[in-house]
Amino acid sequence: MSDQAHELREQVRERYAEAAVRAGTGRDASCCSDGGPAAIKDLTGELYDEAERSSLPTEAVLASLGCGNPLAVAELREGETVLDLGSGGGIDVLLSAKRVGPAGKVYGLDMTEEMLALALANAAKAGADNVDFLKGHIEAIPLPANRVDVVISNCVINLSVDKPAVFAEMFRVLKPGGRLGISDVVAEDHLTAADRAERGNYAACIAGALSFTEYREGLAAAGFTDIDITPTHEAAPDMHAAIVRATKPADAQRPALPLAPKSGCCG
Numbered sequence: 547m548s549d550q551a552h553e554l555r556e557q558v559r560e561r562y563a564e565a566a567v568r569a570g571t572g573r574d575a576s577c578c579s580d581g582g583p584a585a586i587k588d589l590t591g592e593l594y595d596e597a598e599r600s601s602l603p604t605e606a607v608l609a610s611l612g613c614g615n616p617l618a619v620a621e622l623r624e625g626e627t628v629l630d631l632g633s634g635g636g637i638d639v640l641l642s643a644k645r646v647g648p649a650g651k652v653y654g655l656d657m658t659e660e661m662l663a664l665a666l667a668n669a670a671k672a673g674a675d676n677v678d679f680l681k682g683h684i685e686a687i688p689l690p691a692n693r694v695d696v697v698i699s700n701c702v703i704n705l706s707v708d709k710p711a712v713f714a715e716m717f718r719v720l721k722p723g724g725r726l727g728i729s730d731v732v733a734e735d736h737l738t739a740a741d742r743a744e745r746g747n748y749a750a751c752i753a754g755a756l757s758f759t760e761y762r763e764g765l766a767a768a769g770f771t772d773i774d775i776t777p778t779h780e781a782a783p784d785m786h787a788a789i790v791r792a793t794k795p796a797d798a799q800r801p802a803l804p805l806a807p808k809s810g811c812c813g
Contacts, residue, residue: 616698617641619789620727625649626695629719631684631712632656632702636665636677642698643674653694654679655687685711692721699728701787704755713768723796726765727789731755732775734784745782752782765792 616638622628622645630639633654642652654677656662665679682688684699685708697716706712716726733742735757746752756764758775765773770792777786 616700616727616729617645619791620696620698620725622646622650622696627693628652628696628698629687629689629694630654631687631697631699631716632705633665633679634661634700636668636679638698638700639665639677639679640669640672640674643672643677646676648676650676652677653689655682655684657681657683685715687715687719689719691718693719695721695724697724697726697728699730701730703728704731704752706754709756709764710767713764713770717768717770717794717798720794722794722798724794726770726792728791729778730761730788730790731781732761732777732786732788732790733757734786735759737784742785745785752785755785761790765790769794769798771795 616630620628620642622642624645624647626646627650628642628646630642630652633639633656636654639652639654643650646652654665656665656679659681662679662681669677669679680688684702684706697720703709703712720726731752733755737757739753742755743753761775762773772791772793774789774791776789776791778789779787781787
C-alpha cells in the first residue's frame with residue numbers, strides 16, 4: 547500500500563473511531579447523513595422504518611453513518627447468510643438478523659476496534675445470537691469463498707483505497723447466484739477526481755466515490771452481472787446516494803480458494 551493510501555485509510559479509521567465513541571456516549575455520530583437518527587434516510591429518501599429503529603439499542607441507531615438503507619433493496623429471506631461490509635455500530639447487521647431469522651446468519655466486518663466494541667455491545671443488548679462481528683479490511687474479507695448469499699454495505703465502498711480488490715472479494719465470498727444490495731455515493735461521469743475532492747473529503751464519503759461508469763465497469767470486471775445503479779438523492783452537486791445491485795452468476799465456478807488473509811478492516 548502506498549503512503550498516500552495508508553494515510554487515507556488512517557483518516558477514515560480515526561473518523562469512525564471518534565464516531566463510535568460519540569455514539570457510545572449517546573451523542574449523534576452522523577457522517578454521511580446530516581443529523582441525528584431522525585435524519586437517517588434510506589435509499590428512497592425516506593426514513594429507516596420507525597418500528598425497526600425503535601427495536602434497536604439507541605447506540606446502534608446513533609452510530610449509523612450511511613447514506614441509505616441497503617435492507618430496503620436487499621430482499622433478505624429466512625435462512626440466508628448475509629455479510630455487511632463496514633458494519634459500524636451494527637444497525638444493518640441487527641436489522642438483517644431479524645429478517646433472516648434464527649436459521650440465518652449475519653456477519654459484520656469492520657476495521658475499527660471502537661466500532662467493533664460498540665457493535666458487540668449493541669448485539670448483546672438486542673439479544674441477537676445469529677450475528678458475528680469480524681475485524682478486517684473489505685479488501686481482504688476474512689471469510690472463505692462461496693460463504694454468503696447476500697453482501698450489503700452502507701456508504702462504505704467509496705471509502706476503500708482499493709475498490710477493484712473490494713469488488714473481487716465480494717464476488718469471491720458470494721455463493722453462485724448470490725447478490726449485492728448496496729448503498730453508496732456515486733459521481734456523475736463528467737466529474738474528475740479533482741472535482742470530487744472539491745465537493746468533500748475522502749473520509750466524508752465524497753472524494754473517493756467512483757463515477758457511474760467506473761462502478762459498473764469495476765463490478766463487471768470482477769465477474770458480476772445484472773448490474774444496476776440507481777441514484778436516489780443528492781449527496782453533493784452532481785454526486786448521488788445510489789442503490790447498487792448486482793448478481794454473481796449461478797454458473798460461476800466454485801474454486802477451492804483459501805481463507806483470505808486477515809487484516810485490519812474496512813472503512
